[in-house]
Amino acid sequence: MRGNNEEKLDALFRAFAACPTPEPSANFMPVLWQKIEARQTFTFSFRRMANAFAAAAVALTVALSAYMYVPRANSSVPSQTYLDVLSDAHPLVAPELVSPARLEYDAGK
Amino acid sequence: MLVDFEVIKRAQAGDSAAFNEIVLAYRRKILGHISHLIARTEDVEDVAQEVFVRMYYSLDQLRAAEVFEPWLYTLTKNAAYDYLRKQKRRQEFRMSDLSEQQVTMADAAAGGKAEQDEQYYKKIRESVDALLGAVSEADRVLLMMKEVEGLSLKDLEKIYKVNENALKVRLFRARQRVLKAFGAAEKKQAESAG
Numbered sequence: 001m002r003g004n005n006e007e008k009l010d011a012l013f014r015a016f017a018a019c020p021t022p023e024p025s026a027n028f029m030p031v032l033w034q035k036i037e038a039r040q041t042f043t044f045s046f047r048r049m050a051n052a053f054a055a056a057a058v059a060l061t062v063a064l065s066a067y068m069y070v071p072r073a074n075s076s077v078p079s080q081t082y083l084d085v086l087s088d089a090h091p092l093v094a095p096e097l098v099s100p101a102r103l104e105y106d107a108g109k
Numbered sequence: 110m111l112v113d114f115e116v117i118k119r120a121q122a123g124d125s126a127a128f129n130e131i132v133l134a135y136r137r138k139i140l141g142h143i144s145h146l147i148a149r150t151e152d153v154e155d156v157a158q159e160v161f162v163r164m165y166y167s168l169d170q171l172r173a174a175e176v177f178e179p180w181l182y183t184l185t186k187n188a189a190y191d192y193l194r195k196q197k198r199r200q201e202f203r204m205s206d207l208s209e210q211q212v213t214m215a216d217a218a219a220g221g222k223a224e225q226d227e228q229y230y231k232k233i234r235e236s237v238d239a240l241l242g243a244v245s246e247a248d249r250v251l252l253m254m255k256e257v258e259g260l261s262l263k264d265l266e267k268i269y270k271v272n273e274n275a276l277k278v279r280l281f282r283a284r285q286r287v288l289k290a291f292g293a294a295e296k297k298q299a300e301s302a303g
Contacts, residue, residue, distance in 0.1 A: 022144055
């Protein structure tokens with residue numbers, strides 16, 4: 001069974017539904033078009049800005065790629081291997097210690 | 110449908126005159142829906158314009174004539190919901206105000222049809238607005254669409270793209286909350302009268 005409050009609430013909703021609809025004002029359409037154009041301008045500006053950022057990012061990527069791949073004349077990268085460089089920098093102090101062993105062989109004995 | 114699909118197609122192609130035709134055909138209806146969803150007459154036109162701005166920018170997404178009205182209703186529902194959410198001055202549930210307003214409501218329900226002046230409607234709107242403070246903005250919109258706009262569950266299903274049972278549960282809970290608020294206000298009113 002529906003309570004008393006339920007009926008009263010339904011009555012309130014019915015009364016609310018019966019309230020007259022507000023009439024559109026005389027400048028409804030002009031204001032609407034102003035809003036549409038304002039949003040269009042904003043969207044256009046945003047799109048243009050986004051395109052500019054995208055173009056700048058592409059240009060930067062191309063420039064960096066070119067920079068990385070073009071061989072440079074005065075390259076600071078050594079052409080020798082690490083071991084070569086290391087051996088040049090530290091020549092052997094006592095080569096006899098590491099020179100090939102000579103086998104003393106006396107054929108007369 | 111208040112306009113032919115041909116008009117919608119022309120509007121989709123960027124014909125401003127066709128767009129104007131759609132707005133002129135639907136604006137009164139949309140104003141009526143919004144006045145029920147937000148219950149504040151001063152902002153109704155603003156929200157209605159927002160609906161048509163959204164329509165302008167998303168008209169190309171519309172694929173078939175038969176879904177135009179539910180689709181427009183979805184835009185209306187979303188715009189009303191966004192408005193209510195942004196509304197930082199959302200009314201708290203004010204018992205004292207409501208009690209006073211409910212007196213007017215009771216008189217109205219008793220049949221004061223002859224006294225339908227602006228003051229009366231204003232009071233009704235304020236009563237409903239205060240009561241709906243008891244539910245979330247989303248539930249408020251849903252409840253108004255069902256209870257005041259008289260949309261069927263099938264219509265709501267199309268708008269919300271949620272199954273009927275889920276909607277029933279939401280509606281039941283929302284109505285119970287509003288009813289509880291209504292009861293509390295009635296009780297307070299009775300205490301102050303007695």
